[in-house]
Amino acid sequence: MNLTLKVWRQETRDSKGRIEVFPAKDIPSEASFLEMLDIVNERIIAEGGAPIHFDHDCREGICGMCSLTINGIPHGPESATTACQLHMRHFRDGDTIWIEPFRARAFPVLRDLVVDRTAFDRIIEAGGFISVRTGAAPDANTTPVPKEEADRAFDSATCIGCGACVAACKNSSAMLFVSAKVSHLNNLPQGRPEKNRRALRMVQAMDEEGFGNCSNLYECEAVCPKSIPADNIARLNRDYALAAARNALT
Amino acid sequence: MPLSLHSAVPSGPIDQKWTRHKMDSRLINPVNKRKYSVIVVGSGLAGGAAAATLSELGYRVKCFCYQDSPRRAHSIAAQGGINAAKNYQNDGDSVSRLFYDTMKGGDFRSREANVHRLAEVSLNIIDQCVAQGVPFAREYGGLLDNRSFGGTQVKRTFYARGQTGQQLLLGSYQALSKEISRGGVEMFSRTEMLDLVVVDGHAKGIIVRDMVSGKISAHAADAVVLATGGYGNVFYLSTNAKGCNVMAAYRAHKRGAAFANPCYTQIHPTCIPVSGDYQSKLTLMSESLRNDGRIWVPGSISIAEKIRCGDLRPGDVQEEDRDYYLERKYPSFGNLSPRDIASRSAKEVCDEGRGVAPTGLGVFLDFRDAIQRDGHDSISARYGNLFEMYEKIKGEDPYLTPMQIFPAVHYTMGGLWVDYNLMSNLPGLHVAGEANFSDHGANRLGASALMQGLADGYFVLPSTIANYLADQQPGAVTESHPEFKHCLEEVTGRVDTLLEIRGKRSVDSFHRELGLLIWDKCGMARSRDGLENALERIPEIRDEFWSNVRIPGSGEQLNQELEKAGRVADFLEFAELLCHDALDREESCGGHFRVEHQFTEDDAEVRDRRTQPGEAKRNDQEFCHVSAWEFAGVGTRPKLTREPLEFENVELTIRSYK
Structure with missing residues (x-):
């Protein structure tokens, strides 16, 4: 198939970006979206140009490294699919495809389609963990966890930290990301001792990184490649409110 | 000077070796620990767990990864599960049984003492992960569920749906994040190790490139840990992530670390x-x-x-x-x-x-x-x-x-040679996880990679590294040592050379050509002719690479073609090492199958129905050893030293599947 790509190009973090147009000719429909970019890059290199830079690693939808906004949608048109698992058969011969980075103030562009998502790491560092030292753990079956609770924690824990939720949100809010981690850990007995502190500190870190607020539009849920539901956000709001109230009273 | 491979396996009965070794190991008191610094390269299960645990103990840790976040290391892609001899199913499992299954699964080409320790430590791993909040599958009663995996007859695999690797990695990533926020670990993401710095025979630091700014810099420490994964991408196509590479391990090899059993690759x-x-x-x-x-x-x-x-x-x-x-x-x-x-x-x-x-x-x-x-x-x-x-x-x-x-x-069992302390033959250089050779022999069983990565990172290295550090004056070597300056110049020169080639072919085209060749000649079935042919072809591809590769852009920017070029350049040398090992090992075992060495109708083992024609034929007489290779120059056959494998607790048998 033959396509036209309109791609965001930007040399460095501080330089001004622009859209450049590239033909993508003779693309096999079995190729993945990233393999299509590989083919285009091979031709750009052969012609002496600078290849399009984009992040990717596992190419099987689990590492969370790929971060393309395709035709305005983070990870592209297929639901519950990362850009690396999107295949060209979902496009039509002759299509024009717009490819941009994940856009958010907290995700500065580093080059072309590559963005800096270390803000997510700093949010986890603020409280997205259970404070247990290696070697200090009791036997694994000491504390039973009801299956329903464990399954719920697992559902929240499947977040791959890609940032599509932020890129899709008009406020660039990181609430789905933060709430998924808070729900995962606060739902488990092991995570309860730090429940209040975790909610307060992670939300504070999110605000400090420059992410916006949630206005309940659920764009985040719609683009999440792991289908993490927005009711995590409601749980976070509840945990946060309780923790803030407790703080105010003591 | 001949290579000395002292395995440092403690004496005593196998089930007491690890306990005794811990008792006999050196200790560093908490006040002094903070004077020591350790570099950890890689943030997967082994590296992330090691960095977090060493920091908890009080060491000052610097951790490096090439991804944009330590949470993205390729351990994340493991699906099936993690083995542990908990015997929660009451189906007869035990540390001894896990030990035996792993020895046999590895086709009797691994070190008994290391494997037994792995089986012992497996118990602690599950406890640790549950305490961290890893959401393992559970039964309705709230207790942990298990499933069974290949090569075993018990249910000992703990799992989190098809995403066990992801959940375990997030556990170690969160432990690492906790230590980063406490100030014990300094994290360098999007930073790639380009060389190892060896001072007076000891590994004392690394040279890295900031992949965003392109800045090349030196980092000194009292010890270095490599947890940089396997070399499966030498085949170009593999189930590894695109960025997985052999550079850190191979650079260490070129600086003197022995590479063990590279021919053990799992398909x-x-x-x-x-x-x-x-x-x-x-x-x-x-x-x-x-x-x-x-x-x-x-x-x-x-x-x-x-x-x-x-x-x-x-x-x-x-x-x-x-x-x-x-x-x-x-x-x-x-x-x-x-x-x-x-x-x-x-x-x-x-x-x-x-x-x-x-x-x-x-x-x-x-x-x-x-x-x-x-x-x-x-x-x-x-x-x-x-x-x-x-x-x-x-x-x-x-x-x-x-x-x-x-x-x-899918996986590579070979890796840098390490002793019982997980230290390579280069003092100070420790190697953990898939990057070392130690526990899986010639074939790894399913659900054992996660077990080994976490065993090394959480429990083994944090105990054994003090045996090295205790004899070192903390901070004795700094980046101002001339060897760092020398190494920095060499690395910078190499990057400049790559950029100046300005040839016609893309990096990927070379990687694909090499991968196809290795897959064909050193893949599922290997022969003397094929391997000899590969050893002729590899230098030709390498020569063309160094004269005709095209890397657009400069070194002072984010440059993905330059990153790939550095890795492919090392694969083009490493591939020869792989083929030399496959050629030298005149037997078939586990992931290494030589067409010349298979059972035929004429073998007694076939006649008495212990196996059948076409099956892998080990040669225990001549090849019951670890092959450790020393670098001898690019394009020169590496030097082989053998570490004999001794079996006191298992009997060597034929694996039969009829």
Whole structure:
């Protein structure tokens, strides 16, 4: 198939970006979206140009490294699919495809389609963990966890930290990301001792990184490649409110 | 000076060695620990766990990864589970049984003491992960669930749906994040190690490149830990992430660290086949599918041709025209034959011209009979997510038409040589996880990679590293040492040389050419002729690379072509080491199959039905050893030193699957 790509190009973090147009000719429909970019890059290199830079690693939808906004949608048109698992058969011969980075103030562009998502790491560092030292753990079956609770924690824990939720949100809010981690850990007995502190500190870190607020539009849920539901956000709001109230009273 | 390989295995009965060793190990008091600094390269299960735990102990840690976040290391892609000898199922499991299964699974080519320690430590890993909040699968009573995996007869695998690696990695990443926020670990993401700095024979630091600014800098420490994964991407196509590479391990090798058993590579039988030369990576389909799927190819080449051209649908092939070759050759194990056997058999039928994918390199994994027997819903409950994943990639519905699968490179058992303390022959250089050679012998069992990575990172290294550090004056070597300046200049020179070539061919084109060659000559079946041919071809490809590779852009910016070039340059040298080892090992064992060494009708073992013709034939007389290779110059045969393997607790037997 033959396509036209309109791609965001930007040399460095501080330089001004622009859209450049590239033909993508003779693309096999079995190729993945990233393999299509590989083919285009091979031709750009052969012609002496600078290849399009984009992040990717596992190419099987689990590492969370790929971060393309395709035709305005983070990870592209297929639901519950990362850009690396999107295949060209979902496009039509002759299509024009717009490819941009994940856009958010907290995700500065580093080059072309590559963005800096270390803000997510700093949010986890603020409280997205259970404070247990290696070697200090009791036997694994000491504390039973009801299956329903464990399954719920697992559902929240499947977040791959890609940032599509932020890129899709008009406020660039990181609430789905933060709430998924808070729900995962606060739902488990092991995570309860730090429940209040975790909610307060992670939300504070999110605000400090420059992410916006949630206005309940659920764009985040719609683009999440792991289908993490927005009711995590409601749980976070509840945990946060309780923790803030407790703080105010003591 | 000949290489001295002292395994440092403690004396005493096998089940007391680790306990005694810990008791005999050196200690550093808490006040002094903070004076020592340790560099950890890699943030996967082994590296992340080691960095977090060393920091908890009080050491000052610097951790490096090439990804944009430590949470993205490729441990994240592991699906199946993690083994531990908890015996929660009351089905007769024990540390001894896990030890024995792992020794046998490795085809008796691993060190007994290391494997036993792994089995012992497996118990602590599960406790640790649960305490961190890893959401393992549970039963309705709230206790942990288990499933069974290949090569064992007990249920000892803990799992978190098909995402066990992800959940364990997030556990270690969160432990690491806790230590970063406490100030114990300084994290450097998007930073790639380009060389190891050796001062007076000791590993004392590394040279790295900031992948965003391009700045090359030196970092000194009292000890260095490499946890940089395997070298599967030497084959270009593998189930590894695109960025996985051998650079850190190979740079250490060039600076004096011995590389052990590189020829032990694991080829996984059930991956989605290559569909064209644009293909960038291969995707694993879980081994569990073979419980219900039947593997077949057409009995005749002409029918296979019709399927390849699309003139015949697989569902229309008559029963008598189908060859269920695994069921035919291995009636008792059938479709659940071990990975190496299933992989080689698929290659054989495709070599005969009976392969089915458009490229001819694929076999069917057919669920038709299982769906007829158990119903659509029941198959969907078992494998629904895998069927979806297949459909996403191939665009075909496996409920209606059989899956196409083919073997692919998945894991590498070989790695840098380490002693019982996980220290290489270069004092100060420690190696953990897939990057070392130590625990899996010639073949790794399913659900054992996660176990080993976490055992090394959480429990082994944090205890053993003090045996080295206690004799070191903390902070004695800094970046101002002339060796750092020298190494920095060398690395900068190498990067400049790459950029100045300005040739015509892309980095990927060289990587693909090398990968195809290695897959063909040093893949599932290896022969003397093929390996010798590869050893002639590799230097030719390498020479062309260094004269004709094209890397656009400069070194002072984010430059992905430059990153790839550095890695491919090392694969082009490492590939020779791989072939030398495969050529030297005149036997077949585990993931290493030499066509010259297989059982025939003439062997007594075949006549008395302990095995059958075509099976891997070990040579315990001559090859019961670890092959440790020393670098001797680019294009020069490396120097071999053998570490004999002694077996006091297991009896060497033939693995039979009839």
